[in-house]
Amino acid sequence: MSRVLVVGGGQSAEHEVSLASAAGVASALRRTGFAVEELTIAPDGCWHSAGRALGATAALSMRGALEAIERAEVVFPAVHGPLGEDGALAALCALAAVPVVGSALRAGAIGMDKWATKLVAEAVGIRTARxxxxxxxxxxxxxxxxxxxxxxxxxxxxxxxxxxxxxxxxxxxxxxxxxxxxxxxxxxVVRGREIDVAVLREAGGIRWAAPPLEIHTGSAAGPALFDTAAKYDGSARFTTPADITRHDRALVTAAALRMFDALGCAGVARVDFFLTDAGPVLNEVNTMPGMTERSQVPRMFAAAGVGYEELAGRLVRAALAAREHPRG
Incomplete structure (x- = not known):
């Protein structure tokens, strides 16, 4: 079975979230027979293995990290935010000629930049907020x-x-x-229902979207911002599949696939919309979204009959298959 290096942590504000994603992914892959090694990037940039720093500085620790990358057949970088999701880790793996789960440098960098994402969306006919x-x-x-x-x-x-x-x-x-x-x-401020769509590119190159998810925040007094607290304090509720019309589902799914293709994404991406009376308005794109079993993306694929362990395995197999046809 393939040797997979799962990387978590990172230097962004999402460090703890990334640790949870990496732990979930590593456990899921082990349960399905993959040989898994884990590395963690500390907030100061130093790489760690089994709680031990691989060097006294970020630069020195890279030597041990590169040795682990070389041992792997594929790297699963479950690192959210800058210096992770933005293509930095994908670029490192590309330089080392090791396949990586998820989007390559270009898609990660553009998807991380909300302003650049808006420009791409508008260029392919998807509305965004002024x-x-x-x-x-x-x-x-x-x-x-x-x-x-x-x-x-x-x-x-x-x-x-x-x-x-x-x-x-x-x-x-x-x-x-x-x-x-x-x-x-x-x-x-866009007034609309918050609808997420998860898109997966399979090993054969075909990409498809899972049933959309709706985010519910606020109370009877009115809606609230889906901020950091709401994401992790348990106050937000999710409906999967989202209770929307067939027409609206077709609209958000088509827009999500169009954004996925326009950015050149691979692996999995979560595309977030506001569904308004005039149609979907893009909020943002996540090219390495939260990947705990209870995160939005696994919830959506579970609704499509693809469980958490199967999803993690499909992502690894897609990365291995992409070795022959690298994406920039």
Whole structure:
């Protein structure tokens, strides 16, 4: 059976989330017979094996990490956010000529950049929220009509994201976002149901979408932002499959597949929409989404009859098959 190196952790704010994804994936692969080795990237960038640092610095620890990568037949980088999901680990594996689960450098980098993703979406006819890009050095001069959503351009798990309902709190929201990135996105608030679609590219190259999932946040008083707290405190509810019409399902599925192809994704990606009366509006794309058994993507594929262990195995087999036809 194939030797798989699962990498977790990372240097982004999603470090703990990535640890959970990596642990779940490693366990699932072992249960199905894969030979699994695990490495963790600490917040300071040092690589660790079995709790032991592979070097005194990030650079020195890379030697041991590269030895582990060389031993592997495929690498599963369950690292979310910058210096992981953004294509950094995919690029490292490409340089080492070892297959990697998920998207290559180009798709990871563009998908991580919310502003670039908006430009791609609009180029292929997918609506996005009206927005504005702001640099960290310019946040003191920003004026924007509320309500508005403020978010870092490159961050995940809604870290640094705020819903601003009055101008008085705009600067606080901008400063919070600037803690996670030097580029900040301000977007108009889109009123619609939050619908996620997971897309998988199989070993044969065919890609397909699982039944959509709906996210429920807030209460009887009204909807709430699906922020970091809601994602991990258990307050959010999910409906899988989403209770939407056949027409709406066709619309979000087609848009998700179009984004997957436009970005050049591989492996699995989660494409998030707001479903409005006028159709779907793209929120963002995750090229290495949360991969615990209870995360949104495994929930969607479970609804399609593909269990967690089978999903992890399919991702590994797809990466191995892609060796003959690498994607840039």
């Amino acid at each position: 927005g504005r890009l702001v640099g960290r050095a310019d946040i003191g001069d920003v004026e924007f009509e509320a309500p508005v959503v403020v978010k870092p351009v490159a961050a995940g798990s809604s870290y640094g994201v705020s819903l601003v309902t009055d101008g008085e709190h705009l600067q606080d929201a901008l400063r919070l976002a600037a803690r996670f990135d030097d580029r900040i996105l301000l977007e108009e």
